[in-house]
Amino acid sequence: MPLEVGATAPLFALPGAAGRDISLGALKGRKVVVYFYPKDDTSGCTKEAQEFNALKTEFATADTNVIGISPDSPASKAKFGAKYGLDLALAADEQRSAIEAYGVWVEKSMYGRTYMGVERSTFLVDRDGKIARIWPKVKVPGHAQEVLDAAQTL
Incomplete structure (x- = not known):
């Protein structure tokens, strides 16, 4: 059953690129952007991460953390972050529990081939741990700014 605005955001604790767990529960009381993307170091996913990274200061000013999640390994996250100078929390969900x-x-x-994969989607979680906004089937250009605008008004 798909999540809806107003639902409690599912908690997760996933390994990050820096070797520490990234936990939604640890951020209670703060706004959090949780964005899901298909694969590290692919063109669309790189552009999306770069757009969120470019607005990192603005998200911090809006008291909002940003977490990117894909099914890639922690090592892949570290390589991806280093290659593009990303200063974002990138979480590895190899077991797809949060996904x-x-x-x-x-x-x-x-x-013409069907397969299972991550649908690029973003969730804005409010300070109480409730989903405030959902962006399904995200188109990357301008998306990070749209999410920032929503976080600033929350």
Whole structure:
């Protein structure tokens, strides 16, 4: 069943690139952007991470943490972050626990072939741990700014 605005955001604790767990529960009392993306170091995912990274100061000013999640390994996250100078919390969900809890592991198709994968989606979680906004099937250009605008008004 897909998550809806007003629902409690599923908690997670996932390994990050820096070797420490990234936990939604540890950020209670703060706003959090949780964005899911298919794969480290691919063109769309890189652009999305770079857009969020470019607005990091503005998100911090809005008392909002940003967490990017994909099914890649912690080592992949570290390499991805270092390659592009990303100063974001990037979480590895190799078991897809958060990905599935948020309902973003879906059937996709490309060139007539169907497969399971991550649907690029973003969730804005309020200070009480409730989902305030959902962006399904994200188109990358301008998305990070749209999320920042929503976080600033929350």
